[in-house]
Amino acid sequence: MTSTKIKNKYAAKRLDNIPPYLFAEIDKKKQAAIERGVDIINLGIGDPDQPTPKHIVDAMHKAIDDPSTHNYPPYEGTKEFRKACVQWHSKRFGLPEFNPNTECVSSIGMKEAIHNMILATVDEDDYSLIPSPAYPVYKTSTIMCGGVPHIMPLREDNSFLVDFDLIPEEVAKKAKIMFLNYPNNPTGAFASKEFYEKVITFAKRHDILVCQDAAYSENYFDEANKPISIFEVKGAKDVAVEFFSLSKGYNMTGWRVGFTVGNPDAIQALGTVKTNIDSGVFKAIQNTAIKALTDDQSHMDPQRKLYKERAAVAEEGLKSLGWQIKRPCQGTLYIWQPIPPKYKSSIDFAADMLDKAGIVVPPGIGYGDYGEGYFRIALSAEKSRIEEAIVRMKQNGLVFEE
Ligand SMILES: *Cc1c(COP(=O)(O)O)cnc(C)c1O
Secondary structure, eight states: OOOOOOSSTTSSSSGGGGGGOTHHHHHHHHHHHTTTOOOOOOOOOOOOOOHHHHHHHHHHHHHHOOOGGOOOOOTTOHHHHHHHHHHHHHHHHHHHEEEEEEEETEEHHHHHHHHHHHHOOTTTEEEEEEEEEETTHHHHHHHHTTOOOEEEBBBGGTTTOOOOOGGGGHHHHHHEEEEEEESSSSTOOOOOHHHHHHHHHHHHHHHHHHEOTTTTTTSSGGGOOOOOOGSSSTTTTTEEEHHHHEETTOOOOTTTOOEEEEOOOHHHHHHHHHHHHHHOHHHHHHHHHHHHHHHHTTTHHHHHHHHHHHHHHHHHHHHHOOOOOOOOOOOEEEEEOOOTTTTOOOHHHHHHHHHHEEEEEEEEGGGGGGTEEEEEEEEEHHHHHHHHHHHHHHHTTTOOOO
């Protein structure tokens, strides 16, 4: 999350430009409600509530007992880890394997890779094309690195995909990098091959590095509707990288492990930054991640079913309260819906949800200006809690009326 505006004698000027933390007000209200003893239903957390699968935890016990994991790891990730990553990517998406030495690098979770990729590619005054609503890191890291964020609106009438016709020619010329995130947080949108083809054509025309955030590549509900890789588009490797993480798909947010694959120049630049800033991922965690990526993946099935059921409960509930649910959730951890029309802002709605019904939902504006008018429900709460939330919304008039 972005930080509160820092004003103190030690803080660097670059921190002044970080946007204010928009959830601060809601956080304060939430804390006060907890202190009053309110039974809070938290539908705000973008973090899987299930534990890391047992076979992965068991692998960690073994890995940590092996003293060869205790020293500094290679900066770019162990050979075995990078090999497991490129093999996983190839098998998962049915694509040729990346070169593990030149086209793959490990990361300490994905957040680190996003920040460091910006540091590695964006010079002072370079433009960085950033979707809105979006995960806040693309914008804050661009600002911290001296780049200029140019916002690309994601609109519901365009299925929350980027519309390249809206990007002015002068901006495209000065743009160095573009961020995409599909499956998308917070909108839940998925991208098609046709969309990625447009992305690659645009990026090639303007020589822009495309950074596709695939944090939710494994958080899908149905085999028939699996997220695809941007590398399904021919020639994508000329201009793109794709970020992966074990956080959301494998219930491993605390472990801090992920990887980036794609264009070798971009991977090399990222590697140079990382070599000078961090010292890689704990080898025991890399060994455990190898196990997670190479083992039978069928343990994911019950989890997919669980999220699908929760989404159905939330959507049926919202429908009973007047919401239309125009695009049912098909993956990620999120449901993204408009606030009732009688509310002027998503913050007002989120505040009423908390004050009247004891429900925490992040206001859409927290994800950028184009998130205004929406709210997000995270599926990391038990079905019974989601049901209870719907009951409380109904009792308190938190319904969708034209
Ligand atoms: C959670 C999240 C990340 C960060 O994942 P980590 O690997 O835990 O750092 C990146 N992008 C999006 C869109 C996310 O929601």
